[in-house]
Amino acid sequence: MTLGPLTDHVRIATDEALALVDRIAARDHTAWSEDPTELADRLGWLDAPARADEVLDELRALARGVVHDGITDVLLVGMGGSSLYPLVLAEVVGAASGAPRLTVLDSTDPAAVLEVEETLPWATTLLVPASKSGSTVETRSHLARCLVRLRDVHGEQAGRYVLPITDPGSDLEARARAEGFRGVVHGQPDVGGRFSALTPFGLLPAALLGIDLEAHLAPARWMLAAAGSADPAVNEPFVLGAVMAAAARAGRDKLTIVLPEALAPLGLWFEQLIAESTGKHGVGLLPVLGETPEEATFGEDRIVVSLGAHPAAQQAIDAGVPTVVLPEVGAGELTREVVRFEVATAVCGALLGINPFDQPDVQAAKAAASRLLEAGEDVPAAQDPTDALQALGPGDHLALLAFVRPGSDDEAAVRRAAVALRVTSGVPVTVGIGPRYLHSTGQLHKGGPDGGTFLVIVGDDPVDAAIPGEPYTFSRLKRAQAAGDLDALRAAGRTALVVDLATIRGLG
Numbered sequence: 338m339t340l341g342p343l344t345d346h347v348r349i350a351t352d353e354a355l356a357l358v359d360r361i362a363a364r365d366h367t368a369w370s371e372d373p374t375e376l377a378d379r380l381g382w383l384d385a386p387a388r389a390d391e392v393l394d395e396l397r398a399l400a401r402g403v404v405h406d407g408i409t410d411v412l413l414v415g416m417g418g419s420s421l422y423p424l425v426l427a428e429v430v431g432a433a434s435g436a437p438r439l440t441v442l443d444s445t446d447p448a449a450v451l452e453v454e455e456t457l458p459w460a461t462t463l464l465v466p467a468s469k470s471g472s473t474v475e476t477r478s479h480l481a482r483c484l485v486r487l488r489d490v491h492g493e494q495a496g497r498y499v500l501p502i503t504d505p506g507s508d509l510e511a512r513a514r515a516e517g518f519r520g521v522v523h524g525q526p527d528v529g530g531r532f533s534a535l536t537p538f539g540l541l542p543a544a545l546l547g548i549d550l551e552a553h554l555a556p557a558r559w560m561l562a563a564a565g566s567a568d569p570a571v572n573e574p575f576v577l578g579a580v581m582a583a584a585a586r587a588g589r590d591k592l593t594i595v596l597p598e599a600l601a602p603l604g605l606w607f608e609q610l611i612a613e614s615t616g617k618h619g620v621g622l623l624p625v626l627g628e629t630p631e632e633a634t635f636g637e638d639r640i641v642v643s644l645g646a647h648p649a650a651q652q653a654i655d656a657g658v659p660t661v662v663l664p665e666v667g668a669g670e671l672t673r674e675v676v677r678f679e680v681a682t683a684v685c686g687a688l689l690g691i692n693p694f695d696q697p698d699v700q701a702a703k704a705a706a707s708r709l710l711e712a713g714e715d716v717p718a719a720q721d722p723t724d725a726l727q728a729l730g731p732g733d734h735l736a737l738l739a740f741v742r743p744g745s746d747d748e749a750a751v752r753r754a755a756v757a758l759r760v761t762s763g764v765p766v767t768v769g770i771g772p773r774y775l776h777s778t779g780q781l782h783k784g785g786p787d788g789g790t791f792l793v794i795v796g797d798d799p800v801d802a803a804i805p806g807e808p809y810t811f812s813r814l815k816r817a818q819a820a821g822d823l824d825a826l827r828a829a830g831r832t833a834l835v836v837d838l839a840t841i842r843g844l845g
Contacts, residue, residue, distance in 0.1 A: 338580070343640070343659040346587050350579035354684050355567050358575065361683065362565055368687050369694075379694035381527030382679060385535040386557040386672070388525065392537055393551070396544040399500065399520065403545060404435060408463045408498075411439045411545050412453065414479035415467030415538075417613075417776030418530025419502070421606045422675075423467070423542035428602040430668045433547025437463065443773050445475055445818065447802040447811040448742040450482065454802075459490045463519075463545075467502040467538055469530055471509030474703075475772060478814065481805045502538050529694050530776075531610050534675045556673030564680045574677045577642075578684025580661055584640040585615070585622055585689055589659065590786050591734060591765045592622045593633070595643035595650050600666060601627075603644075607678055609777035614682045614693035616781020622685070623734055623781060623789075625765045627752070632759045638732050639765075644674070698784035701828065702775055706821030710809055716795050716820045719837040725790050728832075729762045733788045736778070737841070740771035740819045741796035747838060751794060753845030772818045779822065783829040791826050791833040794841055795819045 340347050360368045366377040381388070403411070413423050420443040427439040442453050464483050468476040480499075487495035496517040503509040504524045513521045525536045533539065535557055543553055566572040581592065592611065596604050604626040615621040630649045635641070635658040643650035645665035653660045666674055686693030729735060737755055741747035748770065755766045769778055782789060798812040809817075826833035 338661045339654045340580070340659045341657050343580070343583055343587060343589065346583035347580050350583040350586070350688055351569055351576055353688055354575045354579040354582075355569060355572065357684065357687055358565065358567055358572065361687070369692050375695040376692050378527050379529045379532075381525045382529075382532035382535070383561075385525065385528060386554050386561055386676070389535060389540060389550070389554055392540070396522070396537065396541055396550065399522070399541070400436070400544040400547070403437060403463055407461055408437050409461040410457050411437045411463045411465055411542070412442060412457060412483065413439060413465040413467055413542060414442045414476050414483065416443050416473050416475050416773070417609060418533050419467035419469065419473075419476070419538055421609055421777075422534035422539040425602045425606055425671065426539070426542055426546055426548070429600060429671065430546060430548060436547030437545060439542060439546055442479055443475065444743055444770070445478065445772055445811050445815040446740065446742045446796065447798050447800060447815070448745070450479070450802045450811050451800060452742070454482070454486060459486045462487075462498065464499045465502060465541070465545075466499070466509065468507070468509055469504045469524055469533070469538075471501075471503045471507030471512075474814070478804045478807070478811065481807070482802065485805055502541055531613055532679055532694070534606070535672060552669070554672055556670050557676045560673045560676040561680075564676070574680035575684050577661065577677060578681035579688065580640070580659070581622055581681060581685040582688035584659065585620060585685070588732075589638055589640045590620075590622055591625055591638045591640070593625045593628060593635070593639055593641045593649075593653070593765075595628075595641060595647045596626075597645060597647070600644065603666075603671070603674070605777070606675075610678055610682055612778040612781040612785075613696055613699075614686055615689065615691065616778070616785030617691055617695070617697055618784065619786060620689050620691060621781050621785035623765065623767070623785065624778070625767060627755075627768070628759065632756050634759060634763045634765075636731055636763070696780045698825075698829065699775070699780050701783060701825040702779055702818075702822040704821075705824040706817045709820050709824070710813065710817035714817075714820060716793075716816050717823070717835050719840070720834045722792055722834055722836050722840065725832055725834055726758070726762060729764050729790060731764075733790065734765045734767065735762060736767045736769060736782065736789055736791045737794060738769045738771055738774060738791055738819075738822065739794040739796070740815050741794070741838075743770055745796075747796045750838065750842045750845055754841045757845050771822070772815070775818065775822060782831065783825055787830070789831055791831055792836045792841075793819055793823050793833060794836055794838060796838060
């Protein structure tokens with residue numbers, strides 16, 4: 338670590354953090370708050386790798402059965418903590434020989450839905466709806482649409498090609514029983530979504546990909562054991578949490594995460610974990626992903642964490658920015674970093690005096706979207722962002738929130754604009770793809786530190802897709818979600834504008 342101006346702050350925070358080791362290991366919720374609400378019942382992640390032993394045989398048997406039945410593809414539909422780690426596994430690890438391919442759908446853009454629908458071989462596709470509550474609107478909508486395709490192919494046997502992951506007692510479980518789905522895999526009710534990577538929400542997708550589950554979990558077990566030590570040379574997760582908290586306390590609340598290109602999807606998982614856990618009550622750390630040395634502007638509000646040596650990390654060190662360089666990560670060490678960052682984030686929350694396991698501001702955007710959907714209201718007219726962009730200064734940040742098809746030319750245009758705006762504005766610029774970011778950075782946008790400017794961008798939908806059983810389509814749902822977040826941001830006192838894609842293309 339090269340901590341520079343944070344050295345003394347980190348020393349103090351490390352002492353505070355290590356004093357919590359035994360209390361956190363004992364699941365003492367008062368390490369965070371005297372109020373146990375959404376806290377005392379959210380600490381199951383602390384022994385998730387050990388509890389995984391109880392379900393490994395079940396998950397392996399399900400995976401063998403899928404291969405035996407000739408399944409070639411798995412489509413997981415879910416949001417946030419139910420989808421981001423499976424996405425990491427699909428894109429970083431991939432399917433073993435003989436195992437089915439895994440596709441993750443977490444978009445309400447109708448073109449994205451139709452692309453998946455038209456690409457997959459439905460005769461040999463298994464649908465995995467993943468939702469802790471079983472009531473997530475995006476997942477319900479995807480399930481309704483995909484069931485039609487499965488019934489077209491399999492008729493009354495369509496349920497055999499649906500395998501949900503959900504918490505016990507959810508509506509999704511009840512539906513699975515009633516409609517004869519292939520089975521139900523239970524999550525752990527005492528683990529929140531963004532901490533669920535090492536529960537069946539992450540382990541079933543791993544099993545279906547043919548990943549050796551014991552080998553997959555071994556680095557997590559090792560890191561969790563290290564997190565029980567009072568020695569700062571051993572307890573790397575607590576020390577990282579202390580660094581994060583010290584940075585936030587000192588006003589360095591923009592956390593640049595540097596990753597090798599092969600691990601870029603892991604950044605999305607880090608982003609949700611850190612932003613949704615810490616961004617509340619006016620404090621928090623804003624994760625910044627995807628910066629290159631050519632475009633990065635490391636001001637006095639920055640801290641950098643790099644997985645492995647990287648030119649951007651060295652540039653930060655040379656600029657005097659506090660920088661933590663962690664060991665390089667391969668596909669076989671993913672769960673080591675899952676535990677490192679879960680523990681670090683939880684420790685950071687304790688030192689900042691917040692509950693890292695709730696998300697008090699997420700519901701605002703959901704409620705606004707539901708109201709607008711029912712009322713039939715659309716996204717407001719686009720605005721000129723020139724004045725808002727010119728007003729950006731030190732300590733601020735800019736977020737481009739794009740409701741477009743993931744991987745499309747529209748997304749590429751948004752990311753090009755982000756690169757250009759980093760250079761011209763001199764502030765951190767993040768990109769969120771809607772509605773994914775609503776289950777990730779959306780909490781921090783509304784509950785974290787002020788100083789953000791938010792440009793909401795909504796792509797056109799030349800084609801649409803119906804949602805069976807609903808009076809609205811995917812396009813209407815997407816646009817209501819965009820408009821709902823705009824309303825929620827403005828209600829939180831944030832600077833938020835609607836900007837059209839043509840303007841964004843002109844910026845890039």
